[in-house]
Amino acid sequence: MALSLEALLRGARRALVIGVGGGGDVVGALVTARFLEFCGLEFRLGGLSWERSVYDPIPGPRSLDEVEGVRALHQRAWLANAGSKTKTGVYFAESRMAAVRREEIVLIDINGGVEGVIEGVEAALKEFEADLLVGVDVGGDSLAEGHESGLRSPLADAVMLAAYVALERRGIPALWAMFGYGSDGELTVAEIEAALARLAKAGGLWGAWGLTAQTIDELEEVIKSVHTEASAIPVESARGAWGERSMRQDLRRVKLTPLTALTFFISPAILFETLSRPARAVVGTRSLDAANDALHAIGVKSELDLERDKYARERGGARG
Numbered sequence: 001m002a003l004s005l006e007a008l009l010r011g012a013r014r015a016l017v018i019g020v021g022g023g024g025d026v027v028g029a030l031v032t033a034r035f036l037e038f039c040g041l042e043f044r045l046g047g048l049s050w051e052r053s054v055y056d057p058i059p060g061p062r063s064l065d066e067v068e069g070v071r072a073l074h075q076r077a078w079l080a081n082a083g084s085k086t087k088t089g090v091y092f093a094e095s096r097m098a099a100v101r102r103e104e105i106v107l108i109d110i111n112g113g114v115e116g117v118i119e120g121v122e123a124a125l126k127e128f129e130a131d132l133l134v135g136v137d138v139g140g141d142s143l144a145e146g147h148e149s150g151l152r153s154p155l156a157d158a159v160m161l162a163a164y165v166a167l168e169r170r171g172i173p174a175l176w177a178m179f180g181y182g183s184d185g186e187l188t189v190a191e192i193e194a195a196l197a198r199l200a201k202a203g204g205l206w207g208a209w210g211l212t213a214q215t216i217d218e219l220e221e222v223i224k225s226v227h228t229e230a231s232a233i234p235v236e237s238a239r240g241a242w243g244e245r246s247m248r249q250d251l252r253r254v255k256l257t258p259l260t261a262l263t264f265f266i267s268p269a270i271l272f273e274t275l276s277r278p279a280r281a282v283v284g285t286r287s288l289d290a291a292n293d294a295l296h297a298i299g300v301k302s303e304l305d306l307e308r309d310k311y312a313r314e315r316g317g318a319r320g
Contacts, residue, residue: 005206005265008173012132014042016125018108020135020142020160021153021184022050022061024228026097026105027219028138028179031234032263034218035209036134044128046106047094048156049078055227056090057314059307060288061156063111069095071104073127076112076120079104096226110159113285117163125172133174135164135268138230139184142176143195146277146300150186155302158278159291164268165279175206176266183233185254195275196264204270211238211261234260 017033019025026047033043050061064070067086070078078084082099084107085091094105106124110117125133137143142157161176168174182189199205211219211234219235233245237260245254272279281298282291292304 003267005175008132008175008206009036009039009041012041012173014044014128014130015132015134016046016106016121016128016130017043017134017136018046018106018121018160019048020137021139021156022048023052023055024093024226024231025136025138026093027222027226027228027231028234029134029136030097030219030222031179031211031215032134032136032177032209034215035263036132041132044103044106044124044130045094045097045101046108046124047092047097048160049092049107049109050156051086051090051092053307053310056086056088057311058086058088059311060304061110062086063109070107074120074123076109076116077123078107078109079127080107081105093226093228097222100222100225108160110156110291111288113287113291114159114162114166114282115284115286117159118166121163121167131173133164133167133172134177135160135174136177136179136263138180138228139186140178140180140182140192140195141184141186142271142279143178143192143199143275144187144278145275146295146298148187148191150188150191151300152186152306153184153303154278154300155282155288155292155295155304158276158282158295159285159288161268161272161276161279162283165272166283168268174268176268176271177263178266179263180230180234181257181260181262183254183260184230189255189257189259198274199266199270202270202274204267204274206265206267208265209263211235237261 019029
């Protein structure tokens with residue numbers, strides 16, 4: 001019989017809650033963290049050392065030798081404070097969250113591929129004596145199989161999901177959460193609903209939680225400091241916004257609906273086995289390039305490809 005959400009949470013005391021897509025996903029992670037707190041758990045927040053290219057034009061996530069002002073727990077796991085930034089002067093969303101919450105926020109570097117994430121996350125779990133590992137995907141692209149026409153950022157989610165499943169198999173209780181219901185403008189609402197239905201049929205959809213008035217108020221204050229589009233759209237939807245909206249510099253369209261304010265709780269293992277061809281492809285990788293090549297082998301282009309293409313175009317234009 002599948003483990004229930006209630007049983008998972010009753011058996012835990014402290015959770016490490018990581019926004020698995022980088023950038024503003026740490027804001028969405030706070031939503032799940034508040035739910036866990038409501039259930040009696042303590043939490044620490046985390047995210048990835050990968051900012052959106054609109055803020056950090058250098059492609060990919062930053063590594064330890066590219067940042068300053070962090071406290072390293074491991075080569076692939078650090079603690080960010082309000083002053084943590086890249087050596088080119090870019091502050092992480094997690095740095096801004098650290099300033100808001102007045103505590104250090106975990107940064108995971110996925111440059112070491114799935115194996116590097118496993119090691120880094122283990123170090124962070126040990127540091128905070130956390131007995132539950134939670135990943136939060138804002139928008140729902142971790143539910144993709146890889147063929148979806150709007151899919152733009154499968155790499156980070158695939159690497160993180162594969163690492164979570166590996167850690168779960170080592171005995172670490174893990175939970176996956178999807179917040180925002182298409183708010184990143186990648187998968188359509190219909191694609192997300194079809195994926196959730198498949199997960200439910202397989203026993204992998206464990207529950208859902210909607211934004212409460214108190215959490216909405218908190219997020220509105222957080223978003224004033226922590227830049228995010230995808231995590232802000234559910235807040236607007238919870239306040240009654242409706243219809244379609246352009247985002248990502250008018251490159252994508254997103255549907256605003258009350259459902260956008262929901263967080264769905266999912267079994268990482270069943271998501272991995274039932275839907276996530278990208279996550280299965282990157283298993284065992286020891287570098288981000290190896291993981292990216294694994295996606296190419298199944299016909300999937302990644303956010304790293306898009307960032308590298310953009311960087312080459314802009315450098316070419318500057319030289320011209």
